[in-house]
Amino acid sequence: MKKPNLKNLTHWVLAAVFLVLVAGFSLLDQPNATAQSLTPSVSTQSTETPIISPALPTESVTANIRRLLETKECVGCNLIGAHLKGANLQAANLEGANLQGADLEKANLQSTNLLAANLQGADLGKANIARANLQRANLFDADLEKANLTDANIEGANLQGADLEGVIRPQGLITQ
Secondary structure, three states: OHHHHHHHHHHHHHHHHHHHHHHHHHHHOOOHHHHHHHOOOOOOOOOOOOOOOOOOOOOOOHHHHHHHHHHHOOOEEEEHHHOOOOOOOOOOOOOOOOOOOOOOOOOOOOOOOOOOOOOOEEOOOOOOOOOOOOOOOOOOOOOOOOEOOOEOOOOEEEEOEOOOOOOOEEEEEOOO
16 A cells, blocks of 8 residues: 555656746746847947946836837837837937837937937838937848938948838938
């Protein structure tokens, strides 16, 4: 009678060890770590002092959108996947903001500060980005189709994989 109890105890111990291992490995596979590792790195050789990003925000994307629309100020904030289609963000300060995957189609970003902002995969189609500061911005895989980039500062920006079809710039159109 002691053998069946020992067998049951062994099964329980093995099941508990298995659950602990599964829980441990699931903690290692966090989405934030994966997303950061998939973001391409942009290397620029510059003598400028690097911008130190503010601490990660604890506010929600919704709260950050509300603050941005009210104050036109959201430095270093989290706007991942934000829906800002057609928004008037003229002269807004979005320095270092994370706008990865944001919908900014037809938005007015004229004279907006997007210095070192992350716009990876963002939709900026038909957006007015004239005179904006996109210096060192990450526009990897961004959709800039028919966007107005007249007099925009794109020095050091990562445009790898970006859709630049019909982009308006000072000398006319960029066509691919």
